[in-house]
Amino acid sequence: MEKLINIQNLSYGFSQNKLILKNVSLSVPKGSIFGFLGANGAGKSTTMKVMLGNLPDENNTVEIFNQKLSELYPHGFQKIGSLIDSPAFYDHLSGWDNLIILSRLRDLPDSECERVLNLVDLWESRKMKTKKYSLGMKQRLAIAMTLLGNPELLILDEPVNGLDPNGMLEIRELLLKLNKEQGITIFISSHLLQEVEKMVTHLAIISHGVIKFSGSVEELNKHYRHNHIRVGLNNASLFTQHIPEYYSAKIIDENTLEVTVQSKEDIIKLTKLLVTNNAEIFEIRNSAGLEDWFMEITKN
Known part of the structure; x- marks a missing residue:
């Protein structure tokens, strides 16, 4: 699979004794939604700032579109849309006027503003002053700004931070649409694991400047x-006597059992056994999610 971003052994800090990033390596496949996950202060924003040239990559460890940053700058950055830290607007101007200013600076036609406003579903609100926008609308307008010029790659730092559940849903649906319909590769950092879990195809977990895991969701499932x-x-309590010790059955509550399995065949055998004993099963699910794996990986 073609790699759009490749980072090899990136270290960054104020001195060798105070490194923020320690030998960070990761690869972002083309067409993926890549989640860059970590607690606040783990090194996510610093990594992204190095990727965008805001902080120096002195050892040429970062490649985007198979080019070192020094080769990519300035024209190659036209293919990248980015949002780092909080978006900035002219609050007294409308969403449309904010976009027009950016498009004129980049010699883009006004039709680009119309295109991106329709993509983020803000066309009907284009004449409203941005100070009247909700947080979710402001975040969508910020993403519209990153979409000017048809970028192939979006780099977004905590795009759902501070949003209510409805705002998070809007941003998630927007990013999924941009990925599936526009084919845009999205690199997204977040500490909100449950939200990111719903959309990423690949991910990296960073803790105290060190990458603890990098790969596809399938690889994470397999290893952790x-x-x-x-x-x-x-x-549930009526059926524990029928379950072999091999499964280490444990009652969670009146209607829930937790069991240990090694394969899908174990699940099939257990289900048949319970049904044979007249169990009324209404759900079978994995008891661990990304949040559990994140805690295990970062602790280890």
């Missing part, structure tokens, strides 16, 4: 999935 599943069934 807890072998625990939860079975929802009526009157």
Whole structure:
């Protein structure tokens, strides 16, 4: 799979004794939604600032579009849309006028502003002053700004931070649409694991400046999935006597059992066994998610 971003052994800090980033390496496949996950202060924003040339990459560790940053600058950055830290607007101007200013600075036609406003579903609100926009609308306008000029890559730093659940949903649906319909590769940092889990195809986990995991969601599942599943069934306590010790069955509540399995065949055998004993099963699910894996990976 073609790599759009490749970073090899990136270290950055004020001195060798105070490194913020320590040998960071990761690859972002073309066409992916790549989640860059970590707690606040883990090194996410610093990494992204180096990727965009805001901080120096003195050892040429970053490649984007198969070019070192020194080769990519300035024209190659036309293919990248970025949003680092909080977006800035002229609050007394409308969403349309904010976009017009940027498009004129970049010698883009006014039709680009219309295109991106329709993409982020703000066309009907284009004449409203941005000081009257909700947080979610402001975030969508900021993403519209990054979409000017048809970029192939979006680099977004905490785009759902501070939004309410509805605003998060709007941004998530927008990013999924941009990825699927426009084919844009999206690199997104966040500490909101449950939200990012709903959209990423690949991810990296960073803790104290060190990459703890980098790869696809499937690879994460393979290497770090807890072998625990939860079975929802009526009157759970009635069926533990029928389950072999191999499964280490544990009652979670009146209608939930947790068991240990090693393969999907184990799940099939257990389900057949319970149904044979007249169990009324209404749910089978993995008991661990990205938040559990994140805690395990960063602690280790």
